[in-house]
Structures are given as C-alpha cells and as structure tokens.
Amino acid sequence: xxxxxxxxxxxxxxxxxxxxxxxxxxxxxxxxxxxxxxxxxxxxxxxxxxxxxxxxxxxxxxxxxxxxxxxxxxxxxxxxxxxxxxxxxxxxxxxxxxxxxxxxxxxxxxxxxxxxxxxxxxxxxxxxxxxxxxxxxxxxxxxxxxxxxxxxxxxxxxxxxxxxxxxxxxxxxxxxxxxxxxxxxxxxxxxxxxxxxxxxxxxxxxxxxxxxxxxxxxxxxxxxxxxxxxxxxxxxxxxxxxxxxxxxxxxxxxxxxxxxxxxxxxxxxxxxxxxxxxxxxxxxxxxxxxxxxxxxxxxxxxxxxxxxxxxxxxxxxxxxxxxxxxxxxxxxxxxxxxxxxxxxxxxxxxxxxxxxxxxxxxxxxxxxxxxxxxxxxxxxxxxxxxxxxxxxxxxxxxxxxxxxxxxxxxxxxxxxxxxxxxxxxxxxxxxxxxxxxxxxxxxxxxxxxxxxxxxxxxxxxx
Numbered sequence: 001x002x003x004x005x006x007x008x009x010x011x012x013x014x015x016x017x018x019x020x021x022x023x024x025x026x027x028x029x030x031x032x033x034x035x036x037x038x039x040x041x042x043x044x045x046x047x048x049x050x051x052x053x054x055x056x057x058x059x060x061x062x063x064x065x066x067x068x069x070x071x072x073x074x075x076x077x078x079x080x081x082x083x084x085x086x087x088x089x090x091x092x093x094x095x096x097x098x099x100x101x102x103x104x105x106x107x108x109x110x111x112x113x114x115x116x117x118x119x120x121x122x123x124x125x126x127x128x129x130x131x132x133x134x135x136x137x138x139x140x141x142x143x144x145x146x147x148x149x150x151x152x153x154x155x156x157x158x159x160x161x162x163x164x165x166x167x168x169x170x171x172x173x174x175x176x177x178x179x180x181x182x183x184x185x186x187x188x189x190x191x192x193x194x195x196x197x198x199x200x201x202x203x204x205x206x207x208x209x210x211x212x213x214x215x216x217x218x219x220x221x222x223x224x225x226x227x228x229x230x231x232x233x234x235x236x237x238x239x240x241x242x243x244x245x246x247x248x249x250x251x252x253x254x255x256x257x258x259x260x261x262x263x264x265x266x267x268x269x270x271x272x273x274x275x276x277x278x279x280x281x282x283x284x285x286x287x288x289x290x291x292x293x294x295x296x297x298x299x300x301x302x303x304x305x306x307x308x309x310x311x312x313x314x315x316x317x318x319x320x321x322x323x324x325x326x327x328x329x330x331x332x333x334x335x336x337x338x339x340x341x342x343x344x345x346x347x348x349x350x351x352x353x354x355x356x357x358x359x360x361x362x363x364x365x366x367x368x369x370x371x372x373x374x375x376x377x378x379x380x381x382x383x384x385x386x387x388x389x390x391x392x393x394x395x396x397x398x399x400x401x402x403x404x405x406x407x408x409x410x411x412x413x414x415x416x417x418x419x420x421x422x423x424x425x426x427x428x429x430x431x432x433x434x435x436x437x438x439x440x441x442x443x444x445x446x447x448x449x450x451x452x453x454x455x456x457x458x459x460x461x462x
Contacts, residue, residue, distance in 0.1 A: 002036075002373045002374045002375075003034070003035055003036040003372070003373045003375065004034075004035050004036065004080065004311040004372050004373040005035070005036045005037075005038070005078065005079045005080070005373075006028070006031060006035045006036065006037045006038070006079065006080045006081075006082065006307065007038050007040060007074065007075070007079045007080070007081050007082070008024045008025070008027070008028055008037065008038065008039045008040065008056075008082045008084070009024075009040050009041075009071055009081065009082065009083050009084070009085075009088075010023075010024035010025075010039070010041055010082075010083075010084040010085060011041050011042045011067075011085060012041065012042075012044075012045070012048060013042070013043075013045075013063075016085070017169055017171050017197075017199075018047075018048075018169075018197060019169070019237055019238055020084040020085050020106075021039075021041060021048060021051075021084075022051070022148070022238065023084065023106065023146035023238050024039065024082060024084045024106065024146075025039065025051060025052060025055055025056075025148070026146045026147055026148040026149075026219075026238075027082065027106075027146050027303060028055050028056045029055045029056075029148055029149050030149075030300050030303055030304060031303075031304060031307055032055060032056055034304070034308075034372070034404070035080075035307065035311070035372075036373075037055070037056035037057075038056055038057045038058075038059060039052055039055075039056055039057070039058045039059070040058075040059045040061055040071050040074070041058060041059075041060065041061060042060070042061045042062065042063045042067050043060060043061075043062070043063045044058050044060055045198065047198055047216060050218075051218070051219070059074070068092060072095060072096070072099070075096065075099045075101055076099075076100075077099045077100025077101055078100070078101070079101050079102075080101065080102040080103075080104065080307065080310050080311060081096050081101045081102070081103050081104070082104045082105075082106065083096075083103070083104070083105050083106070083116075084105075084106040084107075086107075086109055086111075086258070088105065089112065090112050090113045090114070090115060093105065093114065093115045093116055094115050097115055097116075102117050102310045102311075103115070103116040103117050103118075104116060104117065104118045104119075104120065104306070104307075104310070105118070105119050105120070106119075106120050106121070106146070107119055107120070107121055108121045108122075108123055108125070108258060108261065108262060109258055110125060110129050110130045110131070112131070113131045113132070114130060114131065114132045114133070114136055115132075115133050115136075116132075116136060117135065117136060117137065117310060118136065118137045118138075118139060118306055118310065119132060119136060119137070119138045119139065120139045120140075120144050120146070120303075120306070121138075121139070121140045121144070122140070122141065122142055122144050122145040122146055122238075122241065123140065123141070123261055123262040123265050123266075124140065124141055124142075124265035124266075124268070124269060125140045125261065125265070126140070127140060137306070139302075139306060142241065142271075142294055142296065142299075143296075143298060143299060143302050144299065144302055144303055145238075145241045145245075145296055145299050146238060146241075146303075147238075147241060147242060147245055147296060147299060148219040148223075148242075149219065150219045150220045150222070150223035150224075151219070151222075151223050151241075151242045151245040151246065151296070152245070152296060152299060152300055154227065154245075154246060154247065155223050155224045155226075155227035155228075155246060156227075157224050157227045157228045158228060159227065159228050159229065159230055159247075160191060160228055160229065160230065161230055162189070162190075162191055162230060163191040163192075163193070163228070163229045163230050163231065164184055164189055164191060164192045164193070164229065164230070164231045164232070164233065165192075165193045165194075165195060165225060165226065165229045165231070165232045165233070165234075165243075165248075166180045166181055166184070166192060166193070166194045166195070166211075166232075166233045166234075167194070167195035167196070167232070167233075167234050167239055168180070168196075168234065168235050168255075168278070169197065169235055169237065169239065171197060171199040171200065172196065172197070172199075172200055172202075173201075174255060174278075174279055175201075175202045175205070176235075176255060176278045176279070176281070177194050177196060177200070177202070177206060178202055178205050178206045178209065179278075179281060180233050180278070180281060180284075181194055181206065181209050181211050182209060183281060183283070183284055184233070184284065185209065187284065187286065189286070192209075192211040192212070193211065193212045193213075193214060193225065193229070194206055194211050194212070194213050194214070195213075195214045195215070195217060195222070195225065196213065196214075196215050197215065197216075198215070198216065200215070222242065223242070223245075223246060226242065226243050226245075226246035226248055227246040227247070229246075229248055230248065230249060231248060231249045231250075231251065231286075232248040232249070232250050232251065233251045233252075233275070233284070234250065234251075234252055235252065235253060235254060235255060235256075235259055235278060236252045236253065236254050236259040236260075236262040236263035236266060236272070237259055237262065240252050240262070240266065240272065241296070244271060244272075244294050244296075245296050247293075249273065249291065250271070250272045250273065250291075251272070251273045251275055251284060251288075252266065252267075252272040252273070252274070252275060253274070253275030253276050253277060253278040253281065254276075254277060254278060255277065255278040255279050269292070269294075270290060270291050270292045271291065271292060271294050272291065273285070273288045273291060301404075301405050304404065304405065305405050305408070305409055308372070308404070308405070308406055308409050309409050309413075311372045311373070312370050312371070312372060312377065312409065312410070312413070313370070313371045313372070314368050314369070314370050314413065315368065315369050315370075315371065316366075316367070316368055317356045317359055317367040317368065317369060318356060318357075318359050318360050320356070320369060323374075324369060324371065324376070325352065325353065325356060326349065327369075327375075327376040328352070328369050328376060328379055329349050329352040331376055331378075331379075331396070331398050332352070332379070332396065333346050333347065334399065336399060337396050337399075340396075340430075340431055340434050340437065341396075363385070364383065364384060364385045364386070365381065365382065365383050365385065366381060366382045366385065366417075366418070367379065367380075367381040368380050368381070368414065368417075370406075370410055372401075375398075375400075375401075376398050377397060377398060377401045377406055377410070378395060378396055378397035378398055378401060378406065378407075378410060379395065379396055380393065380394070380395045380410050380411070380414045381393065381394045381395075382414070382418055382423075382426075385418075385421065385423070387421050387422055387423070388421070388422035388423070388424075389422075389423065389424070389425065390423060390424070390425040390426065390427065391418055391423050391425075391426055391427075392426070392427045392428065392429070393411075393414070393426050393427070393428050394428065395407060395410065395411070407440055408444075415462060418462075419462055423462060424461060424462050425459060425460070425461055425462070426459065426460045426462065427449070427457065427458065427459045427460075428441060428446065428457075428458045428459075428460075429455045429456075429457055429458075430455060430456050430458065431454060431455060431456075432451070432453075432454060432455065432456055438456060441458045442458075444460075445460055446458040446459065446460045447459060447460070
C-alpha cells in the first residue's frame with residue numbers, strides 16, 4: 001500500500017549556507033518512518049548527498065532560476081510540500097496550492113503573506129506576527145525545533161570540564177570563528193574545538209591559533225562533540241538548539257539579520273548567554289550563570305502531529321471503496337482490537353458490509369475511517385446521537401499506528417464535526433483493564449462519571 005508523499009524543497013550553497021537544507025532534512029528524518037519523503041535541492045554537494053543517504057532520496061534540480069518551475073512539474077496534487085527558504089513568494093506558494101497539494105512553509109522572517117496550510121518557526125514569534133490565511137496553522141517556539149535525530153536524545157559521553165566549541169556555520173564569511181577563538185584564548189581558555197563547514201575560507205589563519213579544527217561532521221558526530229563539551233559559542237540559528245539539546249552552556253550572538261529575532265527571543269527566555277552582534281564581539285563573560293534549561297522531549301511528536309493532520313483522509317463508512325472497507329473489517333477483527341469491544345466475536349465481511357449499508361439510514365450513528373495514503377489508520381464513531389445534546393464515542397487504531405499521538409488528532413477532527421450537530425456532551429465506556437484507553441481519556445479533558453465491575457464511564461463537555 002502506498003504511503004503519503006512529502007516533498008521537501010530546500011537549497012544550500014556558498015551564497016545561502018546549509019541551514020535550510022539541514023533543518024528540512026531533520027524534519028524528513030522525523031517523518032520518514034510514516035511518510036514517503038523526498039528532498040529536492042539544487043546541484044547537491046557530496047556533503048548533502050552523504051547527509052541525506054540514511055534519511056531520504058535526493059532529487060537534484062538546476063542551479064539557475066529554472067529550478068522553481070522544474071520542481072512544479074514533479075507535483076501531482078497528492079503531495080505535502082515543505083518549502084524552506086526566503087525566496088518562495090506568495091505567488092509561488094499559490095502555484096503549489098493550485099496543484100492541489102498541502103503546503104508547509106518553514107520561515108523565521110514573517111515578511112510576506114502565506115497561503116500555506118502550516119507555517120513552522122522554532123523561534124519565539126507570536127503567531128499574530130504572521131500574515132496568513134484564515135485556515136493557516138502557525139506553529140512557533142522550541143517545541144517545534146527542527147532537530148536531527150541524534151539531537152533528540154542526550155548522547156552518553158563524558159563531558160570535559162572547561163571545554164569550548166566554536167561553530168558559526170558552514171560559511172562564516174566574516175571569519176568570526178577565528179575572532180572568537182582568539183577572544184577565548186585571550187581570557188585563558190585552552191580546550192577549544194572549532195567546527196567549520198565546507199565553505200570556510202580561513203583554514204590557515206584558524207590553524208595558526210593551535211586549536212582543534214573539525215569539518216564535515218555527521219549529525220551523530222556533532223551531537224557527540226556537543227555532549228562532551230561544557231560551553232558552545234555559536235550564532236542564533238538551528239545549531240544553537242542543537243547545542244542546547246545536549247545540555248551545553250550556550251553563548252550565542254548574531255551576524256546576519258535573520259538571526260536577530262531568534263537571538264533576542266532565546267536571550268529573553270534566558271536559554272542562552274547573549275553575545276549580541278558577533279561582528280563586534282568585544283568580550284565573553286565566562287562567569288555568566290543566569291540561564292535556564294530547555295526540553296526538546298516532545299519535539300518529534302509535535303511535528304509529526306502536524307503532518308498526520310495534513311495527511312489524514314477521513315471517509316464516511318458509507319463512502320468507502322471495497323478495499324477501504326476490507327481494511328476496516330480486517331483491522332476490527334484483529335484479536336488486540338476485538339478484546340476491548342463489547343462484541344468480541346469475529347464476523348464475516350458480508351456482515352460488515354451489511355452493517356455499513358445500514359448506516360445509510362441511521363440518524364443516530366456516524367462512523368468514519370481515517371487513512372494516510374492508502375493505509376488505514378483507524379476508525380472513530382459516534383452512536384446514540386441526540387442532536388443538540390449528546391453522543392457516545394468509540395475509537396480504534398490499527399496496531400501499526402498506535403503510540404504516535406494520532407488518537408488526539410482524530411478526536412479533535414471528529415469533535416469539530418459533531419459540534420456542527422449541536423452536541424455539547426460526549427460519553428465513552430471503557431473496560432477497567434484497558435489501561436491505554438483509560439490513561440488516554442483520564443489524562444485528557446474527560447472526567448469519570450461512574451464505574452461498575454467492568455467499565456469506567458467517562459464524559460466530556462465540548
């Protein structure tokens with residue numbers, strides 16, 4: 001069965017750096033187990049190809065202006081498209097939407113109107129600062145940090161006391177790296193590692209300082225380097241979040257305009273030790289301690305939920321194809337699903353089809369199946385519907401999609417649907433030994449109404 005396609009569109013190179021490509025690739029890495037991800041990028045370097053090797057396929061595009069139109073030719077209208085750079089105009093976004101695609105924009109400048117379905121910015125920018133359509137979901141803040149896999153967990157290596165890493169990005173055209181290294185040496189710091197990118201042009205000058213110089217690090221190597229380092233000096237970009245994820249004390253500043261807002265937000269939240277404009281770096285206060293820690297524990301689930309919502313296709317039972325109906329029947333008959341149902345017996349496909357047909361005339365029942373691509377995710381139903389008053393809900397997920405937070409996403413969609421019938425109260429009966437369902441309902445906005453020897457009876461006010 002086919003999976004939902006997600007096409008990422010991010011370029012890298014001497015003029016624009018590697019940040020857009022790397023953070024888009026980080027998002028692809030989070031999604032790859034459930035989605036069919038492909039990266040489209042102009043004339044990829046050997047480094048880009050190596051970074052993408054274990055994440056997703058790369059499709060090269062021309063380096064000239066024709067790459068914009070060329071990308072559009074790959075779209076059929078069934079894809080989710082992710083754009084990451086500053087040169088995608090509102091008009092270009094609309095061209096993608098006109099194809100029928102869902103659209104996500106990764107943006108930290110909020111300098112144009114967005115027609116995207118979702119805008120993501122891991123800086124602390126109020127959603128109100130974005131000029132968007134009524135339907136656009138704006139997701140901002142570190143809980144949406146675009147971190148590569150190794151940075152989503154603390155690496156198990158020993159941290160070296162009084163150690164420093166200086167990393168200013170792949171290009172560092174002003175050579176801030178060497179300046180920062182010398183400033184640290186001036187105040188007596190001895191254990192310094194400099195991490196530079198392919199485009200760095202000042203190797204000879206940097207090596208004269210005597211510090212260790214690293215380049216072309218994989219995400220794993222970068223995470224381990226941070227994990228064994230006490231202090232990191234960097235610019236206010238994705239690398240800042242990467243260092244914070246490994247528990248480093250982060251000294252950060254800015255040197256290009258798109259870093260200023262991220263810098264100010266992180267500084268205001270006291271996540272970093274602020275250095276200001278790195279082009280005017282005058283001193284580094286190594287005694288600074290007024291900082292707080294930050295958690296990235298739920299980043300993956302937060303970002304995946306966005307794409308689940310975009311990808312989910314809801315189908316009324318009475319409108320399912322034969323293949324879709326068969327998937328529902330097969331899943332409902334799985335032992336691990338049947339054991340939590342009042343009717344625990346297996347039933348035939350013919351019986352299932354007859355039940356679906358009966359729903360055409362039922363006024364007090366609603367059954368919906370949810371798919372991503374052609375794969376069944378689960379089913380959600382309302383029974384005993386009394387318009388303007390109440391309904392009882394039920395849900396099951398295919399085992400392959402359990403534990404991914406999809407119950408919350410589907411519940412939200414269905415509650416929006418049932419509200420249109422004036423429903424203000426939902427109930428649910430759950431077996432006492434169904435630990436997962438009891439935790440799901442009890443940990444949400446449901447309250448326990450009553451219980452008996454077999455069931456706990458929940459209710460929720462909409």
